Amino acid sequence: MVLEIQNLTKSFGRNPVLRNVSLTAETGMCVGVVGRNGAGKSTLFNLLTNILLPDSGQLVLDGQPLGETFPLAVKRRMGALVNQAYLVEQLTPEEYLQFVARIYDLPDAQARIESLLAHLLEDYPTVRHKRLGSFSTGMKQKVAIASCLLHRPELLILDEPFNGLDVFSGTSLLSLLNSYRPQALTFISSHNLAHIEQVATHLLVIDNSEVKYWGTLTDFMHGERAVLGDTLLQLIQPTATASTQDLSWLTTQR
Numbered sequence: 001m002v003l004e005i006q007n008l009t010k011s012f013g014r015n016p017v018l019r020n021v022s023l024t025a026e027t028g029m030c031v032g033v034v035g036r037n038g039a040g041k042s043t044l045f046n047l048l049t050n051i052l053l054p055d056s057g058q059l060v061l062d063g064q065p066l067g068e069t070f071p072l073a074v075k076r077r078m079g080a081l082v083n084q085a086y087l088v089e090q091l092t093p094e095e096y097l098q099f100v101a102r103i104y105d106l107p108d109a110q111a112r113i114e115s116l117l118a119h120l121l122e123d124y125p126t127v128r129h130k131r132l133g134s135f136s137t138g139m140k141q142k143v144a145i146a147s148c149l150l151h152r153p154e155l156l157i158l159d160e161p162f163n164g165l166d167v168f169s170g171t172s173l174l175s176l177l178n179s180y181r182p183q184a185l186t187f188i189s190s191h192n193l194a195h196i197e198q199v200a201t202h203l204l205v206i207d208n209s210e211v212k213y214w215g216t217l218t219d220f221m222h223g224e225r226a227v228l229g230d231t232l233l234q235l236i237q238p239t240a241t242a243s244t245q246d247l248s249w250l251t252t253q254r
């Protein structure tokens with residue numbers, strides 16, 4: 001799969017969020033999308049999943065422009081965790097994934113469902129009969145991630161998948177994503193740059209509505225064993241200064 005993002009531009013009212021975002025990426029790449037709060041990462045993911053329409057620009061998949069409404073056949077090739085993970089809270093995790101399997105027309109998904117849930121939810125045997133409404137934030141997140149992977153998507157879009165995950169679950173998800181990487185083109189965002197470093201092959205840095213960097217992670221780090229966060233700060237906040245706000249009312253001793 002080859003995805004071309006061509007000059008995507010999006011504003012909300014008078015607020016330009018993305019300007020002329022362009023790149024070409026293909027199966028096997030994992031693109032880490034990073035930038036400050038409000039930089040436009042989720043907006044980009046919403047454009048990639050047809051939740052939002054661009055003001056201009058387009059997406060081209062394997063040479064075919066996707067148009068305003070992505071064809072169903074294209075949507076079936078995608079798996080996405082965007083915005084707040086939405087689950088049917090009355091269902092157990094297994095029932096929910098069976099529901100997702102039906103949407104994707106997967107007749108024999110039971111073995112997949114069992115193995116994914118058992119991998120992602122370490123206490124699966126004890127929680128398997130509980131309704132999702134009673135799950136913790138992190139447990140819900142893991143079920144949502146399982147629902148994105150069930151149909152083996154060729155385009156995997158994960159907006160902040162590590163949110164709510166404990167250190168063990170985060171490590172387990174990293175290993176799963178690294179194993180799955182050759183099967184798909186993955187876009188992933190995270191403010192935890194240690195996670196991005198461990199999973200991304202490529203980096204897309206968005207700042208001030210524009211692409212500040214697009215390329216391999218290795219090139220971004222100039223081939224050095226630098227810390228990704230430091231290199232990123234140099235790029236998007238070269239004259240970083242401490243806040244000048246007077247917060248002594250908060251920080252002085254009582």
Ligand SMILES: Nc1ncnc2c1ncn2[C@@H]1O[C@H](COP(=O)(O)OP(=O)(O)OP(=O)(O)O)[C@@H](O)[C@H]1O
Pocket residue numbers: 012015017035036037038039040041042043044
């Ligand atoms: N539906 C909307 N209507 C109006 N403005 C929006 C909408 N969605 C996002 N925005 C604005 O677009 C900008 C980019 O938001 P977006 O959620 O894409 O940022 P982000 O990079 O994902 O941020 P974060 O790291 O905080 O999750 C922000 O200024 C936000 O206020």
